[in-house]
Amino acid sequence: MSRYSRAFFELQWRFAERVAAISSSPLEVALLHYTNFYIRFGLGRQFDANHSVWRIYIDGLTDAADPVEWTWRFFLTREEMPPPALVARFGCFSYAIASDTAIRLHFSNIDSPAYSPLSRKRIDARRAELRALFEHVMHANPSTQRVLGTSWLYNLPAYRRLFPLAYIETARELTTRFQNMPLWGQFLDRYGNVRPDMQTYFLQRIAQHRDMAAIAQCFPFRALATDVSIAVFDGFYDAS
Numbered sequence: 001m002s003r004y005s006r007a008f009f010e011l012q013w014r015f016a017e018r019v020a021a022i023s024s025s026p027l028e029v030a031l032l033h034y035t036n037f038y039i040r041f042g043l044g045r046q047f048d049a050n051h052s053v054w055r056i057y058i059d060g061l062t063d064a065a066d067p068v069e070w071t072w073r074f075f076l077t078r079e080e081m082p083p084p085a086l087v088a089r090f091g092c093f094s095y096a097i098a099s100d101t102a103i104r105l106h107f108s109n110i111d112s113p114a115y116s117p118l119s120r121k122r123i124d125a126r127r128a129e130l131r132a133l134f135e136h137v138m139h140a141n142p143s144t145q146r147v148l149g150t151s152w153l154y155n156l157p158a159y160r161r162l163f164p165l166a167y168i169e170t171a172r173e174l175t176t177r178f179q180n181m182p183l184w185g186q187f188l189d190r191y192g193n194v195r196p197d198m199q200t201y202f203l204q205r206i207a208q209h210r211d212m213a214a215i216a217q218c219f220p221f222r223a224l225a226t227d228v229s230i231a232v233f234d235g236f237y238d239a240s
């Protein structure tokens with residue numbers, strides 16, 4: 001079973017349609033720059049409009065009776081690609097090399113659907129994963145000086161409580177993450193379905209606004225970037 005529902009693609013499709021209408025650009029351009037489709041199709045992060053697989057997708061839209069259905073079916077034929085420079089996974093967390101001296105944290109729900117990965121019951125499990133992750137960084141990448149993150153999740157108290165306060169306090173808003181899960185992930189529940197309340201709110205708001213700056217503000221949460229010295233994590237998970 002896919003981790004992402006058809007509704008997740010439909011929501012993004014509708015956003016791209018709105019962007020195309022407002023900015024008077026071709027829908028094809030909006031689909032490339034304002035949805036997470038390219039990454040979800042496992043094409044990397046070059047966002048090359050001439051990528052052969054992307055062309056198959058775009059050309060298929062011409063004949064598709066239902067373009068959202070075509071998009072969803074196309075996604076189901078594709079293999080997921082891990083984030084760039086991924087080093088190791090520890091349950092829901094993983095990290096990648098961001099530069100010679102920095103790592104980037106990633107979150108992806110692989111917990112049992114019986115409970116939220118962010119629930120109180122799973123705090124100990126999440127902290128144990130982070131402890132293992134930082135131990136791995138210390139041994140495998142000892143030159144690491146900084147820890148980076150980018151996600152809408154840093155808005156949620158249920159996520160923030162997993163990290164040192166000094167890390168969370170560095171969170172800064174990013175405005176250009178329309179192609180990435182750090183923005184779109186906010187619409188998902190743990191089953192890969194779209195949250196109905198957030199969908200309604202979002203679609204109503206994008207229908208009301210007529211310029212690109214305003215439409216970017218229609219997302220309930222912003223993507224936030226974090227960046228702190230790795231020293232802040234020293235001993236933080238030892239009590240886990």
Ligand SMILES: CC(C)(COP(=O)(O)OP(=O)(O)OC[C@H]1O[C@@H](n2cnc3c(N)ncnc32)[C@H](O)[C@@H]1OP(=O)(O)O)[C@@H](O)C(=O)NCCC(=O)NCCS
Binds near residue numbers: 109119157158181198
């Ligand atoms: C994170 C994720 C698993 C949460 O889904 P879920 O477990 O079904 O969420 P729940 O409704 O059970 O909520 C769990 C907690 O998170 C909060 N929460 C989760 N998603 C929320 C949302 N979109 N808006 C508001 N609160 C949210 C809930 O309030 C709850 O907190 P609480 O226990 O303090 O009340 C889901 O959103 C997901 O998988 N998203 C994609 C992951 C992602 O974005 N990855 C890329 C990261 S860059």
